[in-house]
Amino acid sequence: MLTALVVSASGATEPFEMQSWAEEVQRIDDSDATGLGGLMRWMALAWRGEFAAAIEVCVAASLDERLRQGTRDMFVGIAVLDHFSLTDATRDTHELIPRALEVADRSDVALHRATCLLGAAWGIADSDPERALHLVSRAIN
Numbered sequence: 001m002l003t004a005l006v007v008s009a010s011g012a013t014e015p016f017e018m019q020s021w022a023e024e025v026q027r028i029d030d031s032d033a034t035g036l037g038g039l040m041r042w043m044a045l046a047w048r049g050e051f052a053a054a055i056e057v058c059v060a061a062s063l064d065e066r067l068r069q070g071t072r073d074m075f076v077g078i079a080v081l082d083h084f085s086l087t088d089a090t091r092d093t094h095e096l097i098p099r100a101l102e103v104a105d106r107s108d109v110a111l112h113r114a115t116c117l118l119g120a121a122w123g124i125a126d127s128d129p130e131r132a133l134h135l136v137s138r139a140i141n
Contacts, residue, residue, distance in 0.1 A: 018044040033066035038075065051086040055079050059094050073103045073112045080119030090126070097123045104138070114139040 022040035029037025038061035045054035058079035062072050080096040083089050100116035107113050117139035121132040 018047050033064065035061060035064075035067050035071040035075070038064075042078065046082070046086070051082060055082050055087070055094075058082065059096070062099070070107070070109055070112070073107050073109065073116075076100055076103050077112050077115030077119060080123065081115055082119075084119060084122035089123075092123055096120075 018040075022037070022044040025040040026037035029035070038057055042054045042057045042061075045051075045057060058075045061067065062075035062079055064072065067075075076096065076099050079094065080100040083092075083094065083096055097120045100120045104113045104116040104120070107116075117135045121135035121139070124135075125132040
């Protein structure tokens with residue numbers, strides 16, 4: 001996974017290669033669920049600009065009871081942040097904001113808390129800018 005991230009970030013891979021890696025990791029993950037398959041599929045789809053499909057992968061993984069709670073929390077954070085920042089979404093079609101706020105309140109992983117708070121802030125920025133600023137402040141802290 002780390003190799004795929006480094007190689008893709010450097011622009012040294014083609015989208016079809018990322019997809020091939022994602023499929024390979026998903027086959028392994030299907031028999032021993034760790035979440036790496038979902039992460040690779042998310043990354044491959046996002047790399048190709050298929051943001052809606054990438055978000056769907058994260059939403060599904062966030063509900064996968066076979067995964068550890070911390071892994072599901074990570075997927076909630078990615079999904080809520082991507083849903084509002086990478087698409088023109090104005091509605092919380094997956095009800096990610098309340099889930100993200102719940103993760104932010106209980107998780108002991110700073111990255112999960114910050115990602116969830118920032119995604120929720122993005123999602124409510126137009127409707128409740130004061131609360132959005134409060135959530136951003138919490139994420140910073």
